[in-house]
Amino acid sequence: MTQDSPQVRSTGDGSPVLDIDGLGVRLPDGQAARPILDGVSLRVLPGETVGLVGESGSGKSVACRSVLGLLPAGARTSGTVRVAGRDVLTMNRTELAALRARQVAMVFQDPRAAVNPLRRVGDFVTEGLRASGLSAAAATTRAEALLDAVGIRDPRGALRRFPHQFSGGMLQRVVIAAALASEPALLVADEPTTALDVTTQAEIIAILTRLRAEQGTGLLFVTHDLELASAICDRVYVMYAGRIVETRGTNELFDRPRHPYTSGLLACTPRIEPGAPTPRPIPGRPVSLAEAPPGCAFAARCAHAQPRCSEETPVLARYGDGLTACHRADEGITL
Ligand SMILES: Nc1ncnc2c1ncn2[C@@H]1O[C@H](COP(=O)(O)OP(=O)(O)OP(=O)(O)O)[C@@H](O)[C@H]1O
Ligand SMILES: [Mg+2]
Structure with missing residues (x-):
């Protein structure tokens, strides 16, 4: 392969x-x-x-x-x-x-250990993008595309939610999306x-x-x-x-x-x-x-x-x- x-x-x-x-x-x-x-x-x-x-x-x-x-x-x-x-x-x-x-990015076994429960998913996914110099609007657009790529429906709504509002599988997708940002x-x-x-x-x-x-x-x-x-x-x-x-x-x-x-x-x-x-x-x-x-x-x-x-x-x-x-x-x- x-x-x-x-x-x-x-x-x-x-x-x-x-x-x-x-x-x-x-x-x-x-x-x-x-x-x-x-x-x-x-x-x-x-x-x-x-x-x-x-x-x-x-x-x-x-x-x-x-x-x-x-x-x-x-x-x-x-x-x-x-x-x-x-x-x-x-x-x-x-x-x-x-x-x-x-x-390098890392994805762990437990997605809940990777995220801050008090911060919105959007902050988590856009953090790295903002740090690399993207504007807030551009980072949000990119974060939506990343969430879409890992199979999250309604990416825009997902960015406004908190980790506890996701199942373990959905949250692991979010963690992968952030890792790939x-x-x-x-x-x-x-x-x-x-x-x-x-x-x-x-x-x-x-x-x-x-x-x-x-x-x-x-x-x-x-x-x-x-x-x-x-x-x-x-x-x-x-x-x-x-x-x-x-x-x-x-x-x-x-x-x-x-x-x-x-x-x-x-x-x-x-x-x-x-x-x-x-x-x-x-x-x-x-x-x-x-x-x-x-x-x-x-x-x-x-x-x-x-x-x-x-x-x-x-x-x-x-x-x-x-x-x-x-x-x-x-x-x-x-x-
Ligand atoms: N922070 C730590 N402090 C002290 N010992 C540790 C620490 N992390 C791991 N170890 C020890 O290192 C060894 C290897 O642990 P590691 O977590 O890498 O195993 P693993 O192969 O990932 O196991 P598992 O399949 O259970 O995840 C173990 O003996 C463990 O007790
Ligand atoms: Mg291990």
Whole structure:
């Protein structure tokens, strides 16, 4: 799908809109610093939809927040997070504000957390437009067009309403419209549909997919839902305990996962087609990077673990069209 991506925007030359290289994050925890991410590398090209999947606590949201310079106070980082070539981790406040106003936008799981309940929707959607120098009248006209594009009926009336007058799904559309106001090169969507009903989910996904096609926006899409990732993503990164354990093109990832964790996630995804196997949960529970034992963090839950797996941390190595961090990746073993 990447090959037929629409025109390149912002970076102009097809270089990544997002290039995370060797990102490590430690957060303060009492006197100590708790490791959250280790050696995370991830790229999004212009017009590409890239999935980030993994169980709860694996570090998906922390990785997303790093892209906007939104890490918790006291976070210590290593590596680089480049947006259109510039490292976010070294930006000052003014540069970060400019980044968020123009290049990157983020949509969170809960739209109500993104808006001020006391301000009219119109103020929320036009804020960025006004900041970029548009007159009040021009910003309102543009905001109406944006709300119309995300399927809000009566956009003019909607701008005068307050957030509580919208359903969750409608409010998420408003948040997406505001995110798109600056025509960002990159949209980071952290489980944008998890809190919504299935029909609304499908509509929101259709909006995001269309935007990618029309505007060439790069999309980093975080989800628990592998079916959803397979439907919309060009490539997928699988995260476990603060590390990327596998990444490849969507088709190959789903047809031929090489990491037992990826195949475990696939095996526990319910399928509706007739004759589909009964979902099998992965035994045990996920661990965070801080709790992870030496070696492969997944070893304790892996049916194929060998003594080596608890001693040496596997590094990402190339297999097929992607990368896998598993000592047994070349053996074609899956859970
Ligand atoms: N503000 C914070 N302060 C301290 N620890 C945090 C903070 N935010 C996240 N963490 C820790 O970082 C780790 C990764 O959390 P993160 O929210 O990125 O996981 P996630 O993959 O997004 O999970 P979920 O699927 O539940 O959203 C967890 O161990 C979490 O407790
Ligand atoms: Mg999260």
